[in-house]
Amino acid sequence: MTARRWAALPVLLVAVFVTTLDFFVANLAVPSIRADLRAGDAAVQLVIAGYGLAYAAGLILSGRLGDLFGHRRVFAAGLALFTLASAGCGLAGDATVLVAARVAQGVAAALLAPQVLALLGVLYQGADRARAFGWYGTAVGLAGVSGQVVGGLLVAADPLGLGWRACFLVNVPIGVVALAASRRLLPRTGGSRGDLDVAGAALVAAGLVAVVLPLAEGREQGWPLWTWLCLAAAPPLLAAFVSRQRHLTASGRVPLLDLAVFAEKGFAWGLVAVGLLFGTSAGLSFVLALYLQDGLGLGPLAAGAVCTALNAGFFVASLRPGRFGAPVLVLGLGLLYLVVAGAAEPYQVGLALLVTGAGMGRMMSPLLSSVLSAVRPSRAGAAAGVLGTVQEAGGVLGGTATGAVFFGALGGGWDAAALAALTMLLAAALGLLALRLPRTPANTGFHVKHDQSRV
Known part of the structure; x- marks a missing residue:
C-alpha cells in the first residue's frame, strides 16, 4: 500500500x-x-x-x-x-x-x-x-x-x-x-x-474577472470606459458574495466558502505572502520574455538558455527548503543585482537569476506548508480553494502590474523599462519580510476526512 x-x-x-x-x-x-x-x-x-x-x-x-x-x-x-x-x-x-x-x-x-x-x-x-x-x-x-x-x-x-x-x-x-x-x-x-451555491459561484467569478480583465486589457486599449466600469463593479460583486456566504452559514446551509477560514491564525497574512511571491514570479517572467528578446536581441532559444539559470537555482535550493526570512533575503539580493547592474548583459542576467531562483526555491515549500498548516482540518477544503485562487490571481495581477510599469517606462528605452519593472518587483519581494507567518511543524500539513477502506 x-x-x-x-x-x-x-x-x-x-x-x-x-x-x-x-x-x-x-x-x-x-x-x-x-x-x-x-x-x-x-x-x-x-x-x-x-x-x-x-x-x-x-x-x-x-x-x-x-x-x-x-x-x-x-x-x-x-x-x-x-x-x-x-x-x-x-x-x-x-x-x-x-x-x-x-x-x-x-x-x-x-x-x-x-x-x-x-x-x-x-x-x-x-x-x-x-x-x-x-x-x-x-x-x-x-x-x-x-x-x-x-x-x-x-x-x-x-x-x-x-x-x-x-x-x-x-x-x-x-x-x-x-x-x-x-x-x-x-x-x-x-x-x-x-x-451547490451556483449564485455564489457566479458572484465570485464575476468579481474576480471584473478586477483582472480590465487590468490586463486596459493599458493596451487606452483605458476605455468599460475598464473603469468593470473595476467599479468588482467591490459590490465581491461584497455580495461575502454577504451571501454569511447568510447561508447563518441559515444552516453549506456555503461555497467557509469565511471562518480567514480567522485562522496566520492564514490571511500567509495568503498575502503567497500573492506577493507568485506575483513576483509572474512579473519577472513577463519582463524576461520581453527584455531578453526585444531588448537584448536574443532568439527564443538563447533567451530560454539564460532563464535556465533561474531554474537551476530554484531546483537546487528547493531540495533544502529553509526558514521564511533567509530565502526572502536571497530573492531580494538577486533582484537587487538585476536592478543595480541594469541587466545590460546576458551573463549578468543569468547570474542574478541564479540567485533569485535559489531564493524562490528555498521559500516555496515552507511558505505553502505554513499557510496550509495554519488551518484546522474541518476548514481544509475552503483553504484549498482560497489558496489556489490567490496563487493564480496573484500571478495574473503581478504580471499585469509589472507590464503596466514596464510599458509605461518604455519611452526611455528597454533598459529603463526593465529597471523600472525590476525595481517594483524588488519592492514586492522585500515586502515579504514584513509578514509574520506561523512556524510549520514537520508532522503537520493538509488534512482531508476520508474513508481508508476506499483507498
Missing part, C-alpha cells in the same frame, strides 16, 4: 506541473503566435490572461465540486478537459479559437488544483505528508520558473514543423498517460450530498 501511495504522487505532480507551466509557457511563443495567426495585441494578451482569469475564477467552485462528487472523479474530469483543451490550442486556426481553448484550459486547471491538495492530504500522513507537500511546492515553483525555458526550446526546436503549437500539443500525451494512471492509483475521496 505504501508503494502504491508514492506511485500516485507523480500523477498528482504532473497535473500540478503542466497546469502551472501553461500559465507561463505561452510567453515566449507570443511573437510566433502573433505572426502565424495575424493576431492583434488584445487577442495576444487574452491568450495569456484568459487562462489565468478562468483558473482564478473557478478555483473556489471546484473545491466544492470535489466535496460533492468526489476528488478523484473531479480530478479525472479536469485532466480530460485540460488534455482536450490543449489539443484545441495546438490546432487553433485563428486567434478567437485559441483564446477560447485557453479559457477552457483555465477552467480545467481550476478543476484540478483543489483536488490535488485534497488527495495529497488523503494519501500521506505525518512526515510523509510534509515531504509530499515539499514535492508539491517544488513542482509548482519549478513549473513557474521553467515556463520560459520550455517555451523557448519548443519554439526554437520546431518539432515536426509545429512551431508554437508544440507548446500546447506536448500536454496531450502527458495528459493521456496521467489520466490512465489516475483511476488505478488515486483513492476515491469526498462525494457527499449537499447543495
Whole structure:
C-alpha cells in the first residue's frame, strides 16, 4: 500500500506541473503566435490572461465540486478537459479559437488544483505528508520558473514543423498517460450530498474577472470606459458574495466558502505572502520574455538558455527548503543585482537569476506548508480553494502590474523599462519580510476526512 501511495504522487505532480507551466509557457511563443495567426495585441494578451482569469475564477467552485462528487472523479474530469483543451490550442486556426481553448484550459486547471491538495492530504500522513507537500511546492515553483525555458526550446526546436503549437500539443500525451494512471492509483475521496451555491459561484467569478480583465486589457486599449466600469463593479460583486456566504452559514446551509477560514491564525497574512511571491514570479517572467528578446536581441532559444539559470537555482535550493526570512533575503539580493547592474548583459542576467531562483526555491515549500498548516482540518477544503485562487490571481495581477510599469517606462528605452519593472518587483519581494507567518511543524500539513477502506 505504501508503494502504491508514492506511485500516485507523480500523477498528482504532473497535473500540478503542466497546469502551472501553461500559465507561463505561452510567453515566449507570443511573437510566433502573433505572426502565424495575424493576431492583434488584445487577442495576444487574452491568450495569456484568459487562462489565468478562468483558473482564478473557478478555483473556489471546484473545491466544492470535489466535496460533492468526489476528488478523484473531479480530478479525472479536469485532466480530460485540460488534455482536450490543449489539443484545441495546438490546432487553433485563428486567434478567437485559441483564446477560447485557453479559457477552457483555465477552467480545467481550476478543476484540478483543489483536488490535488485534497488527495495529497488523503494519501500521506505525518512526515510523509510534509515531504509530499515539499514535492508539491517544488513542482509548482519549478513549473513557474521553467515556463520560459520550455517555451523557448519548443519554439526554437520546431518539432515536426509545429512551431508554437508544440507548446500546447506536448500536454496531450502527458495528459493521456496521467489520466490512465489516475483511476488505478488515486483513492476515491469526498462525494457527499449537499447543495451547490451556483449564485455564489457566479458572484465570485464575476468579481474576480471584473478586477483582472480590465487590468490586463486596459493599458493596451487606452483605458476605455468599460475598464473603469468593470473595476467599479468588482467591490459590490465581491461584497455580495461575502454577504451571501454569511447568510447561508447563518441559515444552516453549506456555503461555497467557509469565511471562518480567514480567522485562522496566520492564514490571511500567509495568503498575502503567497500573492506577493507568485506575483513576483509572474512579473519577472513577463519582463524576461520581453527584455531578453526585444531588448537584448536574443532568439527564443538563447533567451530560454539564460532563464535556465533561474531554474537551476530554484531546483537546487528547493531540495533544502529553509526558514521564511533567509530565502526572502536571497530573492531580494538577486533582484537587487538585476536592478543595480541594469541587466545590460546576458551573463549578468543569468547570474542574478541564479540567485533569485535559489531564493524562490528555498521559500516555496515552507511558505505553502505554513499557510496550509495554519488551518484546522474541518476548514481544509475552503483553504484549498482560497489558496489556489490567490496563487493564480496573484500571478495574473503581478504580471499585469509589472507590464503596466514596464510599458509605461518604455519611452526611455528597454533598459529603463526593465529597471523600472525590476525595481517594483524588488519592492514586492522585500515586502515579504514584513509578514509574520506561523512556524510549520514537520508532522503537520493538509488534512482531508476520508474513508481508508476506499483507498
